[in-house]
Amino acid sequence: MRPRKLDQPRSWPFIVGAWFLRPALVMTTKRDWIDGLNIPATGGCVLVMNHLSHVDPLTAAVFTHDHGRLPRYLAKSGLFRNRFLGIFLRAAGQIPVERASASAAGAYAAAVEAVNAGECIVIYPEGTITRDPGLWPMTGKSGAARIALETGCPVVPIGQWGAQELLAPYAKRPDLFPRKTVSIKVGDPVDLSDLADEPQDAEVLAVATGRIMDAITTIVEELRGETAPPERFDLKKARARNGRPLEDER
Template sequence: MPRRRIGFWYRFAAMLCKPPLVVLIKRDWRGMENIPADGGFITAVNHNSHIDPFAYGHFQYNTGRVPRFLAKSGLFGKGFVGAAMRGTGQIPVYRESTDALSAFRAAIEAVERGECVAFYPEGTLTRDPDGWPMTGKTGAARVALQTRCPVIPVAQWGANEILPPYSGKPHFFPRKTHRVLAGPPVDLSRFYDREMTPELLKEATEAIMAAVTARLEEIRGEKAPAVPYDPRRERLEQRRRTQQQSHGPAAPAAVGEAVQEEGQST
């Protein structure tokens, strides 16, 4: 399948964004040979800075396979931002949908058209204290198993040194290096032709996140924690500590109820 033309809006966005990115950020980009030349595919990318979509987008644009990011549907309304989002082919996510798969229907259709769809599987900026990828959400795995498209794990590091997570103060100088490493496709074939249960999606997501983390270990030259940071587990621990402080010896029963309630909400 031929690759989609980049189009006016993407070229216009590149014209605006690339000059400051080139001036302010050095680049160490590897693994472009793993980006498929044709056909639809997914990139699974770690997320550690509010500006890394621009830095990663620069890398992906230079491969010739422009990324279609998933974004909140509210950004696709009227005005310049909405026109740019629609014009560059970004993908609206309708969070109000009660059907988890239909929330990603547009992503599935984009892959089937031969597009590159970029996922941040963590769903938000990492909360790991050392910037390692957290546990992932299942959206990328859902789309991958539905379409059987290649999933390219991509790790990046450096945008977080310019603008750390949850910080509003950028540090452009001294000039930082944005490092990207794209790996070979994640082998998800063992999950094909099986019922798409929550357990299966969790296992497939863990395989994707392990591949992303392995690429980041290579970039950073160090090992990631054996157990990824889990925001859900951290919430439960926080509730447990709060219950213990509030109720003392009566805490275990309350904690059990909290765990049960948390499990029912996911």
């Protein structure tokens, strides 16, 4: 039973997804969904989540849909290059992001426009599946903070755990049985009110992004019953040490 009725009109990808995706997840997962009604019922908002697996955008989409909102993701542009997947994603209103290029500004503008139009945007601030050895949230990128400060919308932290058991990070074959428990918990909006009138310079964005990642990490700690490492894993620094490209191409 859905916790909140969806009042928004659905495009055909969401109808198709409801027919196939939701029953598939019911058969293969046990859902531990907590405080989903903390997602605003109406109005523009940004949902920020930790990223564990290629499958967790699907579990998160069902979670968001079942709490009365249609999610719009900022997704890697590479996904849109597949002909059929690209058609599906564009019809669902998903926003392609060309990282490390001038086109990233277009994605930011599209996200701001969507929030101002009252839509629900989902962002993974880490930018990719976590590389932390313990699968804890990494340092975040500033996109979610920028959108929230630009629009004044609520930025709602969500922690999740268990999707990596269904599909391990970067694995191609899921482990469907026995059924895996996927836990998703929604926290209270991150308070950025004291930063609203500040210039959106690097220092302010770093503070806002740090608060967002702290809120997500606190929720993940609750779900795992563990304490995160005192220092958050920084993928950019790790790649610089190893002499690897700083942007994730996968």
